[in-house]
Amino acid sequence: MKSLELENVCKKYGEAVAVTDMSMHILTGELVSLLGPSGCGKTTTLRMVAGFVEPSSGSIRINGRDVTKLAPYERNTALVFQSYALFPHMTVAQNVGFGLEMRKVGKAEREEKSFEALKRVRLDHLADRYPRQLSGGQQQRAALARGLVLNPDIFLLDEPLSNLDAKLRGEVRSEIRGLQQSLELTTLMVTHDQEEALTMSDKLVLMEAGGVRQSGTAQDLYEQPADAFVADFVGRSNVIPGRIEDGQFRTEDGTSMPTVSGSSVDARYYTVRPEKITLSRDGDGVMGTLRERLYLGAQTEYTVMVGNASISVVTATPGPDDMRASLRVGDAVRLAWDAASARLLNN
Numbered sequence: 044m045k046s047l048e049l050e051n052v053c054k055k056y057g058e059a060v061a062v063t064d065m066s067m068h069i070l071t072g073e074l075v076s077l078l079g080p081s082g083c084g085k086t087t088t089l090r091m092v093a094g095f096v097e098p099s100s101g102s103i104r105i106n107g108r109d110v111t112k113l114a115p116y117e118r119n120t121a122l123v124f125q126s127y128a129l130f131p132h133m134t135v136a137q138n139v140g141f142g143l144e145m146r147k148v149g150k151a152e153r154e155e156k157s158f159e160a161l162k163r164v165r166l167d168h169l170a171d172r173y174p175r176q177l178s179g180g181q182q183q184r185a186a187l188a189r190g191l192v193l194n195p196d197i198f199l200l201d202e203p204l205s206n207l208d209a210k211l212r213g214e215v216r217s218e219i220r221g222l223q224q225s226l227e228l229t230t231l232m233v234t235h236d237q238e239e240a241l242t243m244s245d246k247l248v249l250m251e252a253g254g255v256r257q258s259g260t261a262q263d264l265y266e267q268p269a270d271a272f273v274a275d276f277v278g279r280s281n282v283i284p285g286r287i288e289d290g291q292f293r294t295e296d297g298t299s300m301p302t303v304s305g306s307s308v309d310a311r312y313y314t315v316r317p318e319k320i321t322l323s324r325d326g327d328g329v330m331g332t333l334r335e336r337l338y339l340g341a342q343t344e345y346t347v348m349v350g351n352a353s354i355s356v357v358t359a360t361p362g363p364d365d366m367r368a369s370l371r372v373g374d375a376v377r378l379a380w381d382a383a384s385a386r387l388l389n390n
C-alpha cells in the first residue's frame with residue numbers, strides 16, 4: 044500500500060524553480076531517501092510533505108488522503124531533524140510527552156504513552172535522565188521516540204546524522220535503520236550523504252536541479268546508472284568521454300575500450316567502477332601509466348592515465364610478494380575488466 048504519494052509536484056519561488064515535476068511514492072513500512080547535491084530540492088520536498096511549504100502545483104497524498112492544502116498539524120507526520128535538540132531542562136520522558144501535552148492529553152495517558160514509546164526505542168530505563176546525560180545515539184533515539192509517541196503515518200528525517208561524528212554516525216545509522224525496520228515505520232529521509240542513503244534505504248530518489256534523475260534500490264542505481272551524473276554520484280565511477288566507432292567505444296584520444304557488442308551508437312560516456320578493474324604489470328588489457336598510488340589500509344587506490352583519461356582502480360592492498368607491491372609512479376601498467384561490467388551512457 045502506498046503511504047505517501049507525490050504527483051507532479053512543483054515549487055517555484057518567483058522565477059526560481061526549487062522542485063519540478065516531482066513524482067514518487069513510499070510503500071507502507073519503507074524507508075525512502077531523497078539524495079542529491081546541495082540545492083537540488085530535497086529539503087523543499089520534505090517541507091512540502093510536512094506542510095510547511097505549499098506546492099505551486101501537483102498533489103500530495105498520505106494514506107490515500109489528499110493533504111496538499113492541509114496545515115502541518117492536520118497531517119499526521121513527525122519531523123525529526125539533526126538540530127531537533129531535546130529540551131535540556133526536561134527529562135527524557137517529559138521531552139517525549141511534550142507533543143501529547145500540546146495536544147491536551149491527560150497526565151496519566153501521557154505518561155503511559157511516553158513510557159511505551161521509550162520502551163520501543165529501548166530507552167525506558169533512562170526515562171528520568173536529562174538529555175545531557177545521554178550519548179549522541181541515545182539522544183537521537185529519544186528524538187525518534189518523541190515522534191513515535193504521536194503515532195504518525197509518516198516519519199520525516201532531515202539529515203538525521205549530520206551533526207554526529209564519523210564513528211557514532213555508523214552506529215546511529217544502523218540503530219535508526221533497525222528501529223525503522225522492526226517498527227515498520229514509513230519514512231522519508233533527506234540526506235546528501237550517499238553512503239547513508241545506500242546503507243539505510245529501501246529505495247532512493249536521486250535529485251538534481253529540482254528534478255528526479257533516477258529512483259530505485261541502491262543496487263539499481265549502482266549497477267544501472269541512467270546517466271553520467273548518477274554513475275558519479277552514487278558510489279564512485281570512472282566516467283570517460285568518447286564515442287562509438289566501428290562498434291567499439293573509443294576515448295577522445297582514440298583508445299579502444301572493452302565494449303559489449305550491439306552498443307548504443309549514441310553513447311557519449313563509458314563508465315566502469317574502480318573495483319571492477321584489475322591492474323597488472325603486463326598481460327592483457329588497456330595500456331596506461333601509473334600516476335598515483337594511495338594506500339588506504341585494506342585497499343589501495345591507483346590512478347592510471349590511459350591516454351588523457353584518468354582512471355581509478357581500487358583493489359585489495361597487495362601482499363609483499365605481489366608484483367603490484369613494487370609498482371612505482373610512472374610505471375607502465377595494464378588494466379583489464381569484463382566488458383559486461385562497463386556501461387555506456389548517452390548523457
Ligand code: ATP
Nearest residue numbers: 056059060061080081082083084085086087088235
Ligand atoms: P541542501 O542540501 O543544501 O539543504 P536542498 O537539496 O535541500 O539543499 P532546497 O533547500 O530544497 O535544496 O533548495 C532548492 C532550491 O530552492 C535552492 O536553489 C534554493 O536556493 C531554493 N530555495 C529554497 N527555499 C527558498 C525560498 N524560501 N526562497 C527562494 N528560494 C528558495
